Amino acid sequence: xxxxxxxxxxxxxxxxxxxxxxxxxxxxxxxxxxxxxxxxxxxxxxxxxxxxxxxxxxxxxxxxxxxxxxxxxxxxxxxxxxxxxxxxxxxxxxxxxxxxxxxxxxxxxxxxxxxxxxxxxxxxxxxxxxxxxxxxxxxxxxxxxxxxxxxxxxxxxxxxxxxxxxxxxxxxxxxxxxxxxxxxxxxxxxxxxxxxxxxxxxxxxxxxxxxxxxxxxxxxxxxxxxxxxxxxxxxxxxxxxxxxxxxxxxxxxxxxxxxxxxxxxxxx
Amino acid sequence: xxxxxxxxxxxxxxxxxxxxxxxxxxxxxxxxxxxxxxxxxxxxxxxxxxxxxxxxxxxxxxxxxxxxxxxxxxxxxxxxxxxxxxxxxxxxxxxxxxxxxxxxxxxxxxxxxxxxxxxxxxxxxxxxxxxxxxxxxxxxxxxxxxxxxxxxxxxxxxxxxxxxxxxxxxxxxxxxxxxxxxxxxxxxxxxxxxxxxxxxxxxxxxxxxxxxxxxxxxxxxxxxxxxxxxxxxxxxxxxxxxxxxxxxxxxxxxxxxxxxxxxxxxxx
Numbered sequence: 362x363x364x365x366x367x368x369x370x371x372x373x374x375x376x377x378x379x380x381x382x383x384x385x386x387x388x389x390x391x392x393x394x395x396x397x398x399x400x401x402x403x404x405x406x407x408x409x410x411x412x413x414x415x416x417x418x419x420x421x422x423x424x425x426x427x428x429x430x431x432x433x434x435x436x437x438x439x440x441x442x443x444x445x446x447x448x449x450x451x452x453x454x455x456x457x458x459x460x461x462x463x464x465x466x467x468x469x470x471x472x473x474x475x476x477x478x479x480x481x482x483x484x485x486x487x488x489x490x491x492x493x494x495x496x497x498x499x500x501x502x503x504x505x506x507x508x509x510x511x512x513x514x515x516x517x518x519x520x521x522x523x524x525x526x527x528x529x530x531x532x533x534x535x536x537x538x539x540x541x542x543x544x545x546x547x548x549x550x551x552x553x554x555x556x557x558x559x560x561x562x563x564x565x566x567x568x569x570x571x572x573x574x575x576x577x578x579x580x581x582x583x584x585x586x587x588x589x590x591x592x593x594x595x596x597x598x599x600x601x602x603x604x605x606x607x608x609x610x611x612x613x614x615x616x617x618x619x620x621x622x623x624x625x626x627x628x629x
Numbered sequence: 630x631x632x633x634x635x636x637x638x639x640x641x642x643x644x645x646x647x648x649x650x651x652x653x654x655x656x657x658x659x660x661x662x663x664x665x666x667x668x669x670x671x672x673x674x675x676x677x678x679x680x681x682x683x684x685x686x687x688x689x690x691x692x693x694x695x696x697x698x699x700x701x702x703x704x705x706x707x708x709x710x711x712x713x714x715x716x717x718x719x720x721x722x723x724x725x726x727x728x729x730x731x732x733x734x735x736x737x738x739x740x741x742x743x744x745x746x747x748x749x750x751x752x753x754x755x756x757x758x759x760x761x762x763x764x765x766x767x768x769x770x771x772x773x774x775x776x777x778x779x780x781x782x783x784x785x786x787x788x789x790x791x792x793x794x795x796x797x798x799x800x801x802x803x804x805x806x807x808x809x810x811x812x813x814x815x816x817x818x819x820x821x822x823x824x825x826x827x828x829x830x831x832x833x834x835x836x837x838x839x840x841x842x843x844x845x846x847x848x849x850x851x852x853x854x855x856x857x858x859x860x861x862x863x864x865x866x867x868x869x870x871x872x873x874x875x876x877x878x879x880x881x882x883x884x885x886x887x888x889x890x891x892x893x894x895x896x897x
């Protein structure tokens with residue numbers, strides 16, 4: 362049996378009760394925390410909170426050498442942990458397909474996603490979001506401040522009145538050093554993303570969502586050029602580019618996101 | 630303090646560990662389970678599992694008479710529970726805005742959503758979903774089998790290669806009787822939805838997702854006309870209309886959803 366468990370957004374308490382039980386019942390526990398990671402908990406925190414031992418696999422390890430996990434899952438109960446929801450990466454889907462093809466029973470225990478949190482925290486209704494996009498660092502693509510595909514997606518959503526969740530890039534450098542792991546991660550901030558969008562697209566209303574799922578999330582809305590000059594603290598940051606705002610959504614931004622009256626006027 | 634807690638998808642164990650702690654720490658607990666409800670647990674199950682007392686409010690009660698909750702939240706720690714994620718209904722957003730305007734601190738603890746589960750269970754990647762739609766019972770709208778707005782949304786997503794999650798209507802009749810509550814609920818089945826779509830739209834590939842978040846979810850893919858003649862057991866059902874399928878997504882449907890080879894051919 363191979364159980365895929367999403368750990369949720371932030372720390373060792375973000376997992377569901379069902380997930381925690383499955384984790385504790387497992388004979389062996391693997392985690393892939395490279396695709397996305399919990400910012401509020403280390404592997405040691407997870408081990409201590411749930412009284413389990415966790416073997417960490419990097420993405421390449423899951424892709425190229427799933428054998429140890431699959432062999433174990435043929436005779437034992439194996440849990441496979443990922444941050445956020447499980448199955449977010451095709452690597453995880455691929456592992457599940459391999460297991461199913463070998464006749465190993467699989468099970469999926471879901472975790473809270475950033476999309477869910479972006480909607481819940483901002484008051485922007487979840488059924489009014491279109492396709493989400495990721496804004497990459499310019500040096501990654503070399504196509505100016507904002508890749509045309511990102512602009513196309515935002516504008517295609519807006520034409521239908523829909524909101525766009527903009528995931529911000531994470532750059533991971535793996536330094537393999539003798540004296541231990543030293544992965545360096547750079548998280549794109551909402552300010553930097555706002556600057557890119559204001560200069561490479563248009564200076565429109567956007568909503569910053571920082572530290573979704575943590576005990577101190579921040580939601581803040583203004584024009585992109587204004588957001589570019591503010592700072593929003595610790596990662597992870599996301600942006601939402603709203604489409605049409607319904608009455609309650611506009612109210613939410615005024616009440617929860619400090620949006621100025623000239624950006625979202627009371628009488629629309 | 631007013632803490633909004635999403636209970637997740639299925640039963641008393643679908644809540645996060647963080648949510649459970651907040652629930653148990655609350656001085657008073659209210660629940661609104663009319664907008665959406667847990668199919669695997671009653672209020673009594675929730676009370677027993679988490680050792681709390683829960684006061685149930687219907688949607689109208691939350692909208693028209695939030696006073697008791699808000700007054701309590703001014704001096705005590707109040708938890709407000711909803712099935713799935715919190716803030717799915719504008720009623721919940723409205724309650725949060727009222728609380729904030731009165732200077733009551735609010736907090737949101739997210740729950741797993743049906744959207745998350747639809748993606749995780751089918752292997753269809755979450756960033757490749759467009760706007761979701763709800764398919765209503767024909768007698769509700771009187772506009773033929775499928776309302777034009779639903780078709781427009783599905784086709785606008787498909788033009789961009791995106792998948793569409795189709796929520797299926799729930800019809801609730803409230804019978805107020807002296808001998809106790811007797812709410813009658815009719816859940817649209819995936820078969821019935823497939824029949825509507827096959828006759829009112831096109832006979833395309835669709836994926837049934839039944840009982841997402843439960844211990845026995847079912848995922849099954851075929852042409853709509855074929856799905857219309859099958860049955861998929863207990864509610865809740867959803868449908869996904871895929872857009873373009875990536876290699877791993879097609880593999881997932883073959884491996885997890887029994888899709889016939891002539892509907893999703895191996896060589897694309």
